[in-house]
Amino acid sequence: MAKKLDKVDLKILSELSKDAQMPYTEVAKKAGVSSGTVHLRMKKMMDAGMVTGTTLSMDYAKMGWTVSAFVGIHLDETSKFDAVFEKLELIPEVVKIHYTTGKFNMFIKVHARDNMHLKTILHDQVETISHIKRTETFLTLHEMLNRHILFDESTI
Incomplete structure (x- = not known):
């Protein structure tokens, strides 16, 4: 059971x-507690x-990695998820892996320098993994939101 x-x-x-780099002393001021309390609670x-x-948030496009894509993956056997996950995890450009319900067994997020790089990742690495039956790729045109839940009294 989750801790309350x-x-x-x-x-x-x-x-x-x-701001994950905010010093605990500043967090403590904003939370109205001591920095020791912040340290203890975070621990x-x-x-x-x-x-x-x-984590560090990066703007891949500003670094020359102009293509981001979501790839839906159909497995030939859903029981092979762990084996496929282990292979996908080895591909550096794969940054997220989800086990999903619905049309796909898995969904991954991939960053690439350009379309040819994405093609190489998909054709030479992803689609050669045993038990991947087929894939469907969705290009991201622009990420509009990437955030965590900001908790307050209305969310508890």
Whole structure:
């Protein structure tokens, strides 16, 4: 069963979701608690596996990686998900992997330098994995939103 978070925990998470590099002393001021409280609560949430680390957000297009795509994957046997996952995980350009319901067994997100790079990733790496029956690719034209839930009293 999931640990129940209180208003202080949620305020801490919301502040760090906006800026993961914010010093705990600043988070503490915004949450109305001591920096020791922030350290203790973050440690407890990390130990419980609720917080698994911090990430760096990057704008791939500004770095020359102009193509992002979602790829729906049909497996020949759904029981082979783990084996396919292990192979997909080895492809550096695959940044997200989801086990899904509906039309596809899996959905992945891929970043590529250009269309030819995407073709190489799909043709030479993804589609050669055993148990992948077929794929369907959806190009992303523009990511409009990428965020965490910002918790407040209305979400608890």
